[in-house]
Amino acid sequence: MTAPDLAALETPLLLLDEARMQRNIARMQQRMDALGVRFRPHAKTSKCAEVVRRQLAAGARGITVSTLKEAEQFFAAGVDDILYAVAIVPSKFDHALRLVRAGCRLTLLVESVAAAEQLAAHGRANGHSHRVLIEVDTDGHRSGIPPEDARLLAVAAALVDDGAELAGVLTHAGSSYGLNTPAALEAMAEQERAGCVRAAERLRAAGHACPVVSVGSTPTALHARRLDGVTEVRAGVYVFFDLVMAGVGVCGVDEIALSVLATVIGHRPEAGWIITDAGWMAMSRDRGTSKQAQDHGYGLVADIQGQPIAELGFGEANQEHGVLQWKGTPGADLERLFPLGSQLRIHPNHACATGAQHGAYQVLPADGGALQTWPRFSGW
Amino acid sequence: MTAPDLAALETPLLLLDEARMQRNIARMQQRMDALGVRFRPHAKTSKCAEVVRRQLAAGARGITVSTLKEAEQFFAAGVDDILYAVAIVPSKFDHALRLVRAGCRLTLLVESVAAAEQLAAHGRANGHSHRVLIEVDTDGHRSGIPPEDARLLAVAAALVDDGAELAGVLTHAGSSYGLNTPAALEAMAEQERAGCVRAAERLRAAGHACPVVSVGSTPTALHARRLDGVTEVRAGVYVFFDLVMAGVGVCGVDEIALSVLATVIGHRPEAGWIITDAGWMAMSRDRGTSKQAQDHGYGLVADIQGQPIAELGFGEANQEHGVLQWKGTPGADLERLFPLGSQLRIHPNHACATGAQHGAYQVLPADGGALQTWPRFSGW
Numbered sequence: 001m002t003a004p005d006l007a008a009l010e011t012p013l014l015l016l017d018e019a020r021m022q023r024n025i026a027r028m029q030q031r032m033d034a035l036g037v038r039f040r041p042h043a044k045t046s047k048c049a050e051v052v053r054r055q056l057a058a059g060a061r062g063i064t065v066s067t068l069k070e071a072e073q074f075f076a077a078g079v080d081d082i083l084y085a086v087a088i089v090p091s092k093f094d095h096a097l098r099l100v101r102a103g104c105r106l107t108l109l110v111e112s113v114a115a116a117e118q119l120a121a122h123g124r125a126n127g128h129s130h131r132v133l134i135e136v137d138t139d140g141h142r143s144g145i146p147p148e149d150a151r152l153l154a155v156a157a158a159l160v161d162d163g164a165e166l167a168g169v170l171t172h173a174g175s176s177y178g179l180n181t182p183a184a185l186e187a188m189a190e191q192e193r194a195g196c197v198r199a200a201e202r203l204r205a206a207g208h209a210c211p212v213v214s215v216g217s218t219p220t221a222l223h224a225r226r227l228d229g230v231t232e233v234r235a236g237v238y239v240f241f242d243l244v245m246a247g248v249g250v251c252g253v254d255e256i257a258l259s260v261l262a263t264v265i266g267h268r269p270e271a272g273w274i275i276t277d278a279g280w281m282a283m284s285r286d287r288g289t290s291k292q293a294q295d296h297g298y299g300l301v302a303d304i305q306g307q308p309i310a311e312l313g314f315g316e317a318n319q320e321h322g323v324l325q326w327k328g329t330p331g332a333d334l335e336r337l338f339p340l341g342s343q344l345r346i347h348p349n350h351a352c353a354t355g356a357q358h359g360a361y362q363v364l365p366a367d368g369g370a371l372q373t374w375p376r377f378s379g380w
Numbered sequence: 381m382t383a384p385d386l387a388a389l390e391t392p393l394l395l396l397d398e399a400r401m402q403r404n405i406a407r408m409q410q411r412m413d414a415l416g417v418r419f420r421p422h423a424k425t426s427k428c429a430e431v432v433r434r435q436l437a438a439g440a441r442g443i444t445v446s447t448l449k450e451a452e453q454f455f456a457a458g459v460d461d462i463l464y465a466v467a468i469v470p471s472k473f474d475h476a477l478r479l480v481r482a483g484c485r486l487t488l489l490v491e492s493v494a495a496a497e498q499l500a501a502h503g504r505a506n507g508h509s510h511r512v513l514i515e516v517d518t519d520g521h522r523s524g525i526p527p528e529d530a531r532l533l534a535v536a537a538a539l540v541d542d543g544a545e546l547a548g549v550l551t552h553a554g555s556s557y558g559l560n561t562p563a564a565l566e567a568m569a570e571q572e573r574a575g576c577v578r579a580a581e582r583l584r585a586a587g588h589a590c591p592v593v594s595v596g597s598t599p600t601a602l603h604a605r606r607l608d609g610v611t612e613v614r615a616g617v618y619v620f621f622d623l624v625m626a627g628v629g630v631c632g633v634d635e636i637a638l639s640v641l642a643t644v645i646g647h648r649p650e651a652g653w654i655i656t657d658a659g660w661m662a663m664s665r666d667r668g669t670s671k672q673a674q675d676h677g678y679g680l681v682a683d684i685q686g687q688p689i690a691e692l693g694f695g696e697a698n699q700e701h702g703v704l705q706w707k708g709t710p711g712a713d714l715e716r717l718f719p720l721g722s723q724l725r726i727h728p729n730h731a732c733a734t735g736a737q738h739g740a741y742q743v744l745p746a747d748g749g750a751l752q753t754w755p756r757f758s759g760w
Contacts, residue, residue: 047621066700203463285665320446340494
């Protein structure tokens with residue numbers, strides 16, 4: 001894709017470099033195949049059937065979602081093995097059941113006796129046995145039951161009922177996002193694996209089959225040395241990567257498949273500023289690199305070919321204005337270097353957040369052909 | 381609206397308290413009427429025809445937008461006097477012209493000689509005279525030309541052409557968002573007024589009619605003591621208000637019309653955490669109160685009636701998980717106080733950002749009737 005193909009486009013818009021995405025998909029799938037586990041990508045990152053189709057074609061089996069809207073949309077697109085990896089509450093039971101009745105193999109998640117009992121009662125009342133995982137907490141960062149906690153067996157007991165079937169355990173070591181050395185990531189991957197396997201062993205010792213042991217996050221999936229006892233791995237953001245993942249150390253900036261195409265709409269030469277039409281509405285307000293060694297502001301500015309421009313920081317954003325700060329030679333003629341109407345590409349801090357601001361990907365195809373539009377959905 | 385009406389709803393969703401919104405609309409319109417200026421609300425906050433209809437019914441004349449998509453959507457909804465208040469670039473000229481050809485009285489914005497010349501050439505080539513304001517910078521926070529700058533007259537000269545018509549000047553004192561005392565806000569309102577009027581006077585002295593003098597931001601609009609020389613005021617977020625505006629001091633928390641309805645999906649009693657299904661996807665990543673005296677995290681947690689719960693902080697958010705921290709009595713039984721499946725309402729830091737995460741408002745009608753759905757749009 002060369003600059004002239006993009007020059008006529010109204011901006012901001014979300015660009016997806018298909019070749020980079022395909023390399024990211026292949027890299028993760030090869031790792032999972034080598035480790036001998038099933039891979040179930042998290043579709044919350046892309047919310048796009050075209051992307052998920054490519055993940056499945058590469059060898060993924062089933063997907064993970066974060067909302068029932070995602071489950072609905074991907075089921076409608078032909079994916080029939082879906083794990084809803086957020087603890088379910090009673091107001092969503094009927095929605096889940098509708099998907100099951102329509103033919104979706106939907107797996108649900110609980111982390112409390114209250115949820116387990118109510119879900120089992122709902123299944124029983126509706127003549128269905130809900131397929132359920134128990135959420136295990138292996139790093140204290142969010143939700144789930146610690147592997148050694150007594151509640152683990154209590155939740156499992158509540159699922160032994162006609163209305164629910166205990167399929168296994170699930171954990172997500174989200175605190176891996178805060179690490180940045182291979183050794184720390186490897187240790188976290190082992191902590192995630194060992195904790196989840198331990199929970200499964202306790203359940204088995206209490207008489208539960210517990211066939212599924214599901215773990216994962218992009219950083220731990222890419223650093224696990226062994227996955228003994230694990231049956232499936234989940235990861236989402238690897239498909240596009242982003243600046244946060246580059247800061248964690250699991251990708252290079254040149255592996256980031258997403259960028260926002262922006263147009264220069266003004267200059268403040270006296271301040272050394274360039275104003276673009278990609279503000280926080282186009283980038284999201286995600287400042288995920290703010291706590292990392294390299295803070296990229298609202299994104300990493302690159303030229304139209306995707307080559308980073310080190311001299312341009314992206315420090316401020318209003319709704320539809322991006323304020324880029326020139327850090328190069330003082331007195332440089334910014335109006336000549338970056339004329340009104342010229343285009344820039346801005347790599348995002350967080351692919352999931354930036355993607356969510358857009359209704360579609362404009363895809364730079366791997367075969368070098370014309371730009372394609374892949375819709376993405378949003379909402380609940 | 382009582383709790384039982386909401387209890388069956390799947391969450392997260394965006395609630396709009398219509399009675400509060402109507403009071404906010406009336407308050408601003410009455411001020412503008414008293415100050416003797418035309419009011420042109422910024423529709424980027426709501427992106428909703430139902431909301432804009434009520435602003436116009438209250439006395440607003442025309443609207444302001446931040447994207448041509450907004451112009452298109454509101455024109456389709458019957459609004460025919462629209463100011464696109466972001467500096468336009470050549471790749472958007474044809475889009476703007478299509479709206480004009482369809483019958484929209486569209487006013488555009490430029491801040492450079494390059495943009496003015498190219499826009500005039502475009503108008504001339506298409507047999508149309510674009511209606512244009514010049515952006516004036518009165519507070520150094522973003523874009524525009526300072527009132528005393530020589531470029532002001534150069535831009536105006538470039539607009540004296542068959543293809544463009546200089547309609548006036550526009551400024552936005554966005555730095556008012558960083559203030560928090562009535563005296564400072566009053567001073568900023570006067571600085572905004574005086575700078576924009578001064579730019580108009582310079583243009584008039586050079587022979588330009590400059591009929592429009594357009595100023596505004598919610599904080600300055602609510603603190604201006606006089607608006608001599610100003611013909612119209614713009615403001616956006618006042619329609620809903622939010623925690624940032626409460627921190628600036630222009631509204632009370634009980635005037636905020638938006639909240640996100642969330643459901644408790646889990647507990648970590650040992651950490652004092654409650655987990656809800658309103659993460660950053662529902663709230664946005666906007667942390668606008670982080671630099672204010674009172675930092676509200678990802679939002680102010682309230683009960684189902686909208687009464688703030690001071691003991692619950694909202695410090696962490698993942699994509700579909702909100703992590704609320706209990707700051708009340710240690711050892712309180714959180715599972716009893718906030719049971720699985722119970723609902724909370726969370727007021728946003730920034731109404732424009734949180735609104736943008738949702739496809740519709742669920743409206744609690746002023747007349748106490750049943751919940752209504754008002755769609756909102758997104759994208760460019």
